[in-house]
Amino acid sequence: MVLHAEGLHKRFGATRALDGAGLCLRAGEIHALMGQNGAGKSTLIKLLTGVETPDAGSVALDGRPIAPATPLDAQRAGISTVYQEVNLCPNLSVAENLYAGRYPRRFGMIDWRRVRDGARALLAELHLDLDVDRPLSSCPVAIQQMVAIARALGVSARVLILDEPTSSLDEGEVAELFAVMRRLRERGMAILFVTHFLDQVYAVSDRITVLRNGGLVGEYLPADLPQAALVRAMVGREVALAGARDPGAGVAADAPVVVEACGLGRRGSLHPVDLRIRAGEVLALGGLLGSGRTELARLLFGLDRASAGELRIDGRRAELHHPADAVARGLGLCPEERKTEGIVAGLSVRENIVLALQARLGWRRALPRARQAQMAEHYVAVLGIRTADIETPVGALSGGNQQKVVLARWLATQPKLLILDEPTRGIDIAAKQEIMAEVVRLAREGMAVLFISAEIDELTRLGDRIAVLRERRLAGELPGGSDGQQVLELIAGQAG
Amino acid sequence: MSQATALAAGPSLLRRALSHPLSWPLLALALLLLGNGLFNPGFLALEWRDGRLYGNLVDIANRAAPLILVSLGMTLVIAVRGLDISVGAVLAIAATVAAWTIARTTAGGQAGLAPLLLAIAAAMGAALLCGLWNGLLVVKVGMQPIIATLILMVAGRGIAQLVSDGQILTIYYAPYAFLGGGFLLGLPFALFVVVGVFVALRLLLDRTALGLFVRAIGHNPLAAHVAGVRARAITLSLYVFSGFCAGLAGLLVSSNVASADANNAGQLLELDAILAVALGGTALAGGRFSLAGSVIGALIIQTLTTTIYAAGVPPQVNLVVKAVLVLAVLLLQSPEFRARLRALATRRTGRPA
Numbered sequence: 001m002v003l004h005a006e007g008l009h010k011r012f013g014a015t016r017a018l019d020g021a022g023l024c025l026r027a028g029e030i031h032a033l034m035g036q037n038g039a040g041k042s043t044l045i046k047l048l049t050g051v052e053t054p055d056a057g058s059v060a061l062d063g064r065p066i067a068p069a070t071p072l073d074a075q076r077a078g079i080s081t082v083y084q085e086v087n088l089c090p091n092l093s094v095a096e097n098l099y100a101g102r103y104p105r106r107f108g109m110i111d112w113r114r115v116r117d118g119a120r121a122l123l124a125e126l127h128l129d130l131d132v133d134r135p136l137s138s139c140p141v142a143i144q145q146m147v148a149i150a151r152a153l154g155v156s157a158r159v160l161i162l163d164e165p166t167s168s169l170d171e172g173e174v175a176e177l178f179a180v181m182r183r184l185r186e187r188g189m190a191i192l193f194v195t196h197f198l199d200q201v202y203a204v205s206d207r208i209t210v211l212r213n214g215g216l217v218g219e220y221l222p223a224d225l226p227q228a229a230l231v232r233a234m235v236g237r238e239v240a241l242a243g244a245r246d247p248g249a250g251v252a253a254d255a256p257v258v259v260e261a262c263g264l265g266r267r268g269s270l271h272p273v274d275l276r277i278r279a280g281e282v283l284a285l286g287g288l289l290g291s292g293r294t295e296l297a298r299l300l301f302g303l304d305r306a307s308a309g310e311l312r313i314d315g316r317r318a319e320l321h322h323p324a325d326a327v328a329r330g331l332g333l334c335p336e337e338r339k340t341e342g343i344v345a346g347l348s349v350r351e352n353i354v355l356a357l358q359a360r361l362g363w364r365r366a367l368p369r370a371r372q373a374q375m376a377e378h379y380v381a382v383l384g385i386r387t388a389d390i391e392t393p394v395g396a397l398s399g400g401n402q403q404k405v406v407l408a409r410w411l412a413t414q415p416k417l418l419i420l421d422e423p424t425r426g427i428d429i430a431a432k433q434e435i436m437a438e439v440v441r442l443a444r445e446g447m448a449v450l451f452i453s454a455e456i457d458e459l460t461r462l463g464d465r466i467a468v469l470r471e472r473r474l475a476g477e478l479p480g481g482s483d484g485q486q487v488l489e490l491i492a493g494q495a496g
Numbered sequence: 497m498s499q500a501t502a503l504a505a506g507p508s509l510l511r512r513a514l515s516h517p518l519s520w521p522l523l524a525l526a527l528l529l530l531g532n533g534l535f536n537p538g539f540l541a542l543e544w545r546d547g548r549l550y551g552n553l554v555d556i557a558n559r560a561a562p563l564i565l566v567s568l569g570m571t572l573v574i575a576v577r578g579l580d581i582s583v584g585a586v587l588a589i590a591a592t593v594a595a596w597t598i599a600r601t602t603a604g605g606q607a608g609l610a611p612l613l614l615a616i617a618a619a620m621g622a623a624l625l626c627g628l629w630n631g632l633l634v635v636k637v638g639m640q641p642i643i644a645t646l647i648l649m650v651a652g653r654g655i656a657q658l659v660s661d662g663q664i665l666t667i668y669y670a671p672y673a674f675l676g677g678g679f680l681l682g683l684p685f686a687l688f689v690v691v692g693v694f695v696a697l698r699l700l701l702d703r704t705a706l707g708l709f710v711r712a713i714g715h716n717p718l719a720a721h722v723a724g725v726r727a728r729a730i731t732l733s734l735y736v737f738s739g740f741c742a743g744l745a746g747l748l749v750s751s752n753v754a755s756a757d758a759n760n761a762g763q764l765l766e767l768d769a770i771l772a773v774a775l776g777g778t779a780l781a782g783g784r785f786s787l788a789g790s791v792i793g794a795l796i797i798q799t800l801t802t803t804i805y806a807a808g809v810p811p812q813v814n815l816v817v818k819a820v821l822v823l824a825v826l827l828l829q830s831p832e833f834r835a836r837l838r839a840l841a842t843r844r845t846g847r848p849a
Contacts, residue, residue: 303722327724335722346714346716347715361705
């Protein structure tokens with residue numbers, strides 16, 4: 001046993017974040033830490049890494065009690081962490097990032113030769129071959145993640161904590177990350193792996209610890225805990241893996257085409273694409289990271305200008321120069337980057353919900369305050385947004401609830417077509433199911449939906465049709481309810 | 497310890513009042529005025545004479561009028577993550593354009609109100625153009641606001657000198673003096689200009705959706721853009737508005753001294769305006785702003801200036817004294833600093849002797 005924590009309690013004001021949680025990590029294992037948003041995963045990690053100190057409880061490393069007061073303490077003790085948002089310096093080189101804060105010195109000056117050689121050696125351990133002088137920002141997110149891990153390894157870690165490392169990686173990159181994790185496991189390292197992706201848990205972990213409401217639910221072996229049981233342990237009740245449409249309940253062929261793209265493309269980002277979406281239809285759009293998914297969404301919504309082809313909305317040619325043009329024509333977009341492009345963290349839930357509708361009405365026709373409140377209350381109730389009240393700043397809400405607020409913002413405009421770019425990324429399973437169920441319900445009422453997702457089971461479960469992008473062009477289309485394997489082959493480009 | 501408990505048990509009304517964002521700037525202003533009143537009993541006196549209101553308070557408000565106007569424009573620019581450091585130069589341009597126009601139109605000995613209206617139109621037109629230039633550099637060219645407006649801050653004085661031909665233009669035209677020196681209903685006319693702009697602005701921001709849009713852009717410009725807010729158009733018009741405010745201030749200043757000095761009119765005004773905005777509790781990172789706060793901030797600055805003159809501080813050191821007072825006011829308003837002071841006080845008194 002490398003790390004043993006038990007009876008951890010932590011309160012933040014009136015909120016009881018941890019209530020007797022515990023954790024056992026053994027050498028040479030990958031240990032998944034599971035729980036919904038608010039279950040206490042982040043708090044537990046903060047206690048282990050010295051970001052916060054526990055109110056009660058104990059942590060022991062190699063049998064010796066430790067009480068890290070700062071992240072540096074924890075690192076020196078042998079606990080290293082890679083956070084969800086890569087917290088390196090994008091403007092520095094790879095080598096500088098690996099050694100920042102602990103540069104080797106020679107005659108009082110930084111010994112750059114040792115920095116570079118050491119960086120290469122560290123990356124080689126992870127079987128990574130890259131130019132260590134490149135600025136980090138020029139590397140893909142996946143590589144940045146690996147660099148973050150390499151940095152964590154640099155300080156002779158016994159325990160490595162990976163907080164949602166896969167949320168911005170595509171399938172191939174996830175596989176690479178898992179290979180690295182397995183290699184580290186063989187070296188006897190204990191790895192704590194936090195994720196929202198259930199299939200990844202089963203793919204890589206040796207043991208699972210489940211937290212709920214700040215308490216420990218239990219520790220399991222993956223073989224003893226089928227997926228449904230895991231979900232039940234996390235949520236505390238049955239959750240229907242819902243959202244599934246009745247197979248065969250396809251959209252009537254005479255349903256009006258809401259949006260049609262004819263050869264729509266943009267030089268350097270997307271080859272011309274033909275696409276039609278009918279009223280009441282969910283078009284699921286899949287593809288690897290960088291396949292052009294987000295680029296297509298941006299073109300359809302006027303965030304980028306098309307350089308080729310044309311876009312028709314309700315049969316009429318539409319030139320979109322600004323998202324406001326798209327909004328005026330009844331389009332909505334929940335962007336992939338919730339924090340930077342979605343929510344306005346400093347504004348209240350009410351203000352966030354009315355923002356798009358108000359933008360469409362223009363600045364002169366202000367929505368009366370009572371009407372705004374009524375609308376906000378309505379969507380808070382319908383989508384089950386958990387917030388103290390509608391005047392709470394959105395930044396204070398959990399990720400899943402923030403995403404619901406962005407969804408509510410667009411529903412309030414009653415769009416003809418709603419584009420959802422990875423709406424379920426990084427949010428917990430219950431919120432995910434609620435959002436997907438709501439999307440399906442709205443489609444049944446006649447709204448067209450373009451549902452972009454990296455998760456194949458979401459594509460097959462939700463889509464009336466499934467379109468797949470590969471290398472910035474449309475690779476093909478499959479009917480709804482297609483086999484996941486078929487979709488995967490189309491995404492990866494193995495099929496003919 | 498006893499003090500802390502007394503504070504905790506104190507009336508919740510007081511606490512609520514203190515938690516209002518404007519309470520600390522107001523408190524700072526009140527303290528300054530009261531301090532003056534203590535050392536100089538006549539300081540707070542108001543007197544009604546010859547159908548006009550006289551007194552230091554009226555003087556402070558009147559002298560602060562140009563700064564208040566410029567601060568209002570600055571507040572909104574800062575609210576959308578911008579900055580306008582050209583306001584002093586724009587003020588000088590408006591002032592010299594007004595003086596130049598009056599000189600040209602009254603040359604033939606012709607009087608009447610036509611020169612006044614022409615001067616106002618020309619000066620405000622020039623100021624609006626300046627604002628438009630700043631806005632285009634920021635929004636269309638994509639320059640950093642501080643650099644974009646630095647251009648006009650430097651070049652603007654040159655433009656003003658071109659207009660004035662390097663001279664200080666003196667204005668010999670009585671109607672123009674009314675703007676910055678006249679009285680209406682016993683109060684300086686400049687105060688009516690300030691109140692008019694303030695009320696119009698509040699109505700515009702509160703009764704329309706502009707207030708929401710400005711805050712959304714300030715907090716997260718990208719998300720506002722995606723939500724369909726015309727963020728660039730709004731940002732552009734706020735720079736134009738800042739130019740408008742600087743132009744109005746230029747009219748008041750040149751009217752008040754019956755001349756226009758291209759080099760010195762509005763000198764360092766941009767820094768006072770930023771300070772007034774900061775004192776008023778507007779977040780310099782954008783998003784959260786308070787127009788009323790900026791008005792109070794500008795009044796604090798003018799009160800400081802008046803205080804220093806009234807106290808007879810030697811002119812060589814008055815900037816240092818002002819800086820110290822500004823620092824004290826800023827610290828008083830900082831919640832972090834107050835929390836530290838409180839912690840220090842409770843530790844001192846709580847520790848066994």
